[in-house]
Amino acid sequence: MELRILHTVEEMAAVERLQGVIWGGGDLEVVPSHLLVTFAHNGGLVAGAFAGDELAGFVYGFPGLDTSADSPRLKHCSHQLGVHPNYRSAGIGFALKRLQWEFVAGQGIERITWTYDPLLAHNAQLNIAKLGAVCSTYIRDLYGEMLDGLNAGLPSDRFQVDLWVKSPRVTACMTGAAGPRPTVADLLAAGAVFVNPASPAGHPVPPGPAWRTAATPDTWLLEIPADFQALKVADRARASAWRQGTAAAFETLFSVGYIVSDFAYEPGASPWAVYVLSK
Numbered sequence: 143m144e145l146r147i148l149h150t151v152e153e154m155a156a157v158e159r160l161q162g163v164i165w166g167g168g169d170l171e172v173v174p175s176h177l178l179v180t181f182a183h184n185g186g187l188v189a190g191a192f193a194g195d196e197l198a199g200f201v202y203g204f205p206g207l208d209t210s211a212d213s214p215r216l217k218h219c220s221h222q223l224g225v226h227p228n229y230r231s232a233g234i235g236f237a238l239k240r241l242q243w244e245f246v247a248g249q250g251i252e253r254i255t256w257t258y259d260p261l262l263a264h265n266a267q268l269n270i271a272k273l274g275a276v277c278s279t280y281i282r283d284l285y286g287e288m289l290d291g292l293n294a295g296l297p298s299d300r301f302q303v304d305l306w307v308k309s310p311r312v313t314a315c316m317t318g319a320a321g322p323r324p325t326v327a328d329l330l331a332a333g334a335v336f337v338n339p340a341s342p343a344g345h346p347v348p349p350g351p352a353w354r355t356a357a358t359p360d361t362w363l364l365e366i367p368a369d370f371q372a373l374k375v376a377d378r379a380r381a382s383a384w385r386q387g388t389a390a391a392f393e394t395l396f397s398v399g400y401i402v403s404d405f406a407y408e409p410g411a412s413p414w415a416v417y418v419l420s421k
């Protein structure tokens with residue numbers, strides 16, 4: 143794979159086409175090339191990963207202001223990352239985000255934010271576990287009703303994650319210096335508690351109201367489905383229960399000082415896909 147920073151109208155048109163392949167949903171759902179060119183010419187970054195002449199993945203973002211602090215602070219707002227379905231789970235998403243991190247670090251900007259659906263384990267593994275982003279912001283129905291193939295049918299709830307560009311944590315992730323991370327078994331042995339313990343048959347269950355006890359462990363674990371997109375297609379009512387249950391649980395935990403600090407994905411016969419929340 144060759145990684146390149148994109149500038150030309152032709153390159154942006156290839157990004158438009160790839161958005162259509164990844165998200166579907168028609169022309170109105172596509173971020174147009176004139177906007178991508180504008181980002182690229184005004185301090186933003188549009189980058190692509192190529193297999194020969196074929197665009198296999200892209201990322202783009204633009205400078206923005208964090209308005210939640212006491213005074214506005216510069217950040218890079220990353221809006222879309224996409225990898226063609228034929229090329230996923232091969233490290234392209236990571237490589238594009240690492241290029242973005244290098245570019246933003248070179249501009250002297252200390253923070254990158256972006257949003258993703260917290261029920262997507264694949265995205266969580268990339269964003270939290272591999273890149274070192276953290277999260278303490280849950281936004282309900284951020285984009286309203288979305289009509290594209292990946293998002294239609296459920297409220298567009300999102301995590302807004304923070305990537306602290308110069309932090310030792312992120313630097314270690316980006317340079318391959320991060321040590322082995324604890325497994326779910328390690329975390330349980332150290333006193334972590336599940337928000338949503340699995341069913342007796344070992345299946346993940348959406349968080350209900352029952353977990354809100356007086357317990358205040360240092361670490362909460364929250365399991366999500368390993369393949370939420372498949373669950374959405376198979377059982378919309380259960381997918382909706384996952385959306386509602388996890389929204390309430392994350393909001394409660396964030397409000398009392400926990401942050402998403404890690405994600406454990408342990409594939410296998412009964413895969414774990416588990417958020418780790420630390421005080």
Ligand SMILES: CC(C)(COP(=O)(O)OP(=O)(O)OC[C@H]1O[C@@H](n2cnc3c(N)ncnc32)[C@H](O)[C@@H]1OP(=O)(O)O)[C@@H](O)C(=O)NCCC(=O)NCCS
Pocket residue numbers: 164221222223224225226229230231232233234235236237257258263264265267268272368369407415
């Ligand atoms: C999210 C996306 C960009 C990731 O790209 P990618 O090239 O697959 O990312 P990477 O290969 O660098 O990392 C993915 C990781 O998730 C893991 N993964 C794959 N399926 C998984 C699952 N069901 N649950 C948890 N992790 C999973 C991969 O094994 C890999 O981790 P590893 O390197 O530790 O093995 C890609 O899946 C995509 O385009 N999705 C659709 C669009 C989208 O959701 N974009 C992001 C929001 S704008």
